[in-house]
Amino acid sequence: xxxxxxxxxxxxxxxxxxxxxxxxxxxxxxxxxxxxxxxxxxxxxxxxxxxxxxxxxxxxxxxxxxxxxxxxxxxxxxxxxx
Numbered sequence: 097x098x099x100x101x102x103x104x105x106x107x108x109x110x111x112x113x114x115x116x117x118x119x120x121x122x123x124x125x126x127x128x129x130x131x132x133x134x135x136x137x138x139x140x141x142x143x144x145x146x147x148x149x150x151x152x153x154x155x156x157x158x159x160x161x162x163x164x165x166x167x168x169x170x171x172x173x174x175x176x177x178x
């Protein structure tokens with residue numbers, strides 16, 4: 097587990113948001129049926145719905161050596177500018 101601090105601001109720096117929290121990485125996808133690819137499928141479904149060819153998608157995740165980063169915020173603060 098990695099503890100992260102992220103800062104995002106507007107171009108003029110008068111508005112910003114900061115998130116503190118923990119970050120974790122899955123192992124790199126190594127097999128179309130492994131837990132990492134299952135998690136990537138679940139994420140895809142949440143964001144885009146069903147894929148036309150899940151076997152192709154799963155194979156691509158392994159070929160691309162994909163993984164997932166999970167951020168768990170524990171604190172957020174910032175300032176809204178006008």
